[in-house]
Amino acid sequence: MGWQWFHRLGSPRWFYEKTNAWxxxxxxxxxxxxxxxxxxxxxxxxxxxxxxxxxxxxxIHVPASFLALAGYYIMAISGAVGLIxxxxxxxxxxxxxxxxxxxxxxxxxxxxxxxxxxxxxxxxIWDARITSMLLLFFLYLGVIALQEAFQHQETANKASxxxxxxxxxxxxxxxxxxxxxxxxxxxxxxxxxxxxPIDSSMLYPLLxxxxxxxxxxxxxxxxxxxxxxxxxxxxxxxxxxxxGGQTS
Amino acid sequence: MGKSARGRANIVSDLTFQFESFSEFxxxxxxxxxxxxCYLITAVALVYLACAPLVKRRALFAELQRQARIENHELNKxxxxxxxxxx
Amino acid sequence: MNVYEPNQSRNDQDSTIQAQSLNTPGVxxxxxxxxxxxxxxxxxxxxxxxxxxxxxxMVITMVPLGISPEKAVLAMLAPGxxxxxxxxxxxxxxxxxxxxDFEDGSLEQLLMSPQPLYFQVLAKVSVHxxxxxxxxxxxxxxxxVMLSLPSAxxxxxxxxxxxxxxxxxxxxxxGAALTVALRKGGLLLSLIIMPLYTPVLIFGASAVxxxxxxxxxxxxxxxxxxxxxxxxxxxxxxAAGALRISVNG
Numbered sequence: 001m002g003w004q005w006f007h008r009l010g011s012p013r014w015f016y017e018k019t020n021a022w023x024x025x026x027x028x029x030x031x032x033x034x035x036x037x038x039x040x041x042x043x044x045x046x047x048x049x050x051x052x053x054x055x056x057x058x059x060i061h062v063p064a065s066f067l068a069l070a071g072y073y074i075m076a077i078s079g080a081v082g083l084i085x086x087x088x089x090x091x092x093x094x095x096x097x098x099x100x101x102x103x104x105x106x107x108x109x110x111x112x113x114x115x116x117x118x119x120x121x122x123x124x125i126w127d128a129r130i131t132s133m134l135l136l137f138f139l140y141l142g143v144i145a146l147q148e149a150f151q152h153q154e155t156a157n158k159a160s161x162x163x164x165x166x167x168x169x170x171x172x173x174x175x176x177x178x179x180x181x182x183x184x185x186x187x188x189x190x191x192x193x194x195x196x197p198i199d200s201s202m203l204y205p206l207l208x209x210x211x212x213x214x215x216x217x218x219x220x221x222x223x224x225x226x227x228x229x230x231x232x233x234x235x236x237x238x239x240x241x242x243x244g245g246q247t248s
Numbered sequence: 249m250g251k252s253a254r255g256r257a258n259i260v261s262d263l264t265f266q267f268e269s270f271s272e273f274x275x276x277x278x279x280x281x282x283x284x285x286c287y288l289i290t291a292v293a294l295v296y297l298a299c300a301p302l303v304k305r306r307a308l309f310a311e312l313q314r315q316a317r318i319e320n321h322e323l324n325k326x327x328x329x330x331x332x333x334x335x
Numbered sequence: 336m337n338v339y340e341p342n343q344s345r346n347d348q349d350s351t352i353q354a355q356s357l358n359t360p361g362v363x364x365x366x367x368x369x370x371x372x373x374x375x376x377x378x379x380x381x382x383x384x385x386x387x388x389x390x391x392x393m394v395i396t397m398v399p400l401g402i403s404p405e406k407a408v409l410a411m412l413a414p415g416x417x418x419x420x421x422x423x424x425x426x427x428x429x430x431x432x433x434x435x436d437f438e439d440g441s442l443e444q445l446l447m448s449p450q451p452l453y454f455q456v457l458a459k460v461s462v463h464x465x466x467x468x469x470x471x472x473x474x475x476x477x478x479x480v481m482l483s484l485p486s487a488x489x490x491x492x493x494x495x496x497x498x499x500x501x502x503x504x505x506x507x508x509x510g511a512a513l514t515v516a517l518r519k520g521g522l523l524l525s526l527i528i529m530p531l532y533t534p535v536l537i538f539g540a541s542a543v544x545x546x547x548x549x550x551x552x553x554x555x556x557x558x559x560x561x562x563x564x565x566x567x568x569x570x571x572x573x574a575a576g577a578l579r580i581s582v583n584g
Contacts (some may be wrong), residue, residue: 046266051284053279060290115286138530161582162513162580173534178533216294227301
């Protein structure tokens with residue numbers, strides 16, 4: 001077996017047909033996990049002693065934040081694979097991952113901001129985590145904008161792969177810098193979720209949601225990549241046959 | 249915070265609905281609008297993420313079908329013209 | 336257009352040395368050739384050197400007009416504002432780093448030369464810094480006076496800007512290389528480079544702020560130095576790769 005599967009990935013068509021069966025299962029699993037996690041977190045996890053019921057936003061904010069960061073790395077790694085091995089599929093995965101990651105970062109930002117209102121009385125606060133997330137959002141927007149700016153697909157892929165890699169190197173630096181900056185300016189009384197260990201009755205729905213978000217990410221990434229494959233291979237016979245048109 | 253199997257089983261079996269009534273569930277002791285706004289925005293965003301590829305795919309197929317129809321029409325016209333010429 | 340000049344041996348009698356140096360130019364000869372060429376072009380367009388400086392001056396003038404002319408307020412804002420505006424001025428000047436060479440074809444020649452692209456890029460960025468970052472750094476104390484910067488802040492301002500603007504030129508060259516082939520690359524360049532600039536901005540502004548408050552700033556300057564060291568090594572590599580993609584794509 002060895003590396004055969006890796007070389008087969010060079011054929012977008014092989015990938016498309018192989019993943020046909022995965023979609024329904026991923027969809028089922030992600031919807032189940034998300035619904036169970038959300039219901040559990042909203043209705044069955046106990047109220048927080050300090051923050052009351054508003055802490056329930058954590059069940060969205062934390063998974064979205066994890067995925068926002070993970071999504072960038074997935075994007076950068078697939079970009080690197082496409083750059084090094086010149087694999088079309090890797091380029092398509094990178095292009096598909098970018099908007100998904102951007103939306104998730106946006107969710108993390110919005111839920112973080114909304115959470116701030118009942119907790120600290122303000123719609124926006126420049127704390128380390130939200131500021132880092134905002135900068136991550138800008139990094140995503142940069143990659144997406146660069147992708148869209150080029151006429152030629154190959155050049156767009158390579159350029160955005162390089163930008164994604166430069167961003168990857170910078171993300172730890174940015175996070176650490178913002179962290180350090182925040183410690184300079186904020187009094188110690190303001191703590192975000194605090195260092196207190198989270199109770200297991202709150203932890204389990206959180207874990208469910210995190211896994212659910214990951215599976216959902218995989219699902220949507222797969223769907224977008226498949227559509228991208230169809231888009232780029234639309235002149236081939238197999239795609240035309242799929243479309244149902246009569247080929248001459 | 250026991251991580252033992254019995255501890256975990258207790259968590260699931262001890263699940264109680266935290267609110268007295270549905271209206272209290274909605275209000276969430278005053279934090280309702282914030283929590284529900286977040287969940288709603290997230291739901292909309294996730295549904296968008298899932299539907300966007302489907303919509304694009306359908307549009308692509310419609311476009312391909314339209315092109316195929318035009319190509320077939322052209323082809324048939326040419327065939328007709330050549331049979332007329334040869335007869 | 337002859338971009339690089341072969342080394343001229345001083346010793347005419349030793350023809351083998353001459354032949355050797357003609358056939359195998361040293362690694363730094365490409366650097367100096369590009370450096371001299373870009374330097375000459377910059378000197379010929381002396382007027383353009385004034386643009387970032389004027390931008391710097393004018394935007395800083397907007398601060399009291401837009402916010403408040405009170406000394407206390409200005410003094411508080413001064414370190415950050417000077418740093419932010421220096422950053423913006425650098426951003427604006429970056430678009431021209433590779434563009435004119437791209438448009439007349441000399442960038443392609445540069446890519447085809449046997450010299451490592453790393454040194455060519457480093458040379459161009461060096462000239463860019465000498466023409467943009469260094470004047471901004473020298474102007475900064477004047478602007479500090481205009482914004483009522485406390486006296487403790489002036490030396491840290493110079494030191495942090497000296498290190499920082501060099502980093503900004505290096506990191507910015509990556510963005511300039513990525514967008515050189517695009518027509519409206521300027522705004523996109525700013526968008527993609529800004530997040531990468533934030534660590535430099537944080538430590539640079541913090542150095543001046545901490546000095547004004549009376550704290551030692553060795554740490555911040557050390558971090559800026561580290562950024563500079565890493566940027567000198569890595570940024571021209573990324574920019575070289577991006578240039579190849581932009582020109583060949």
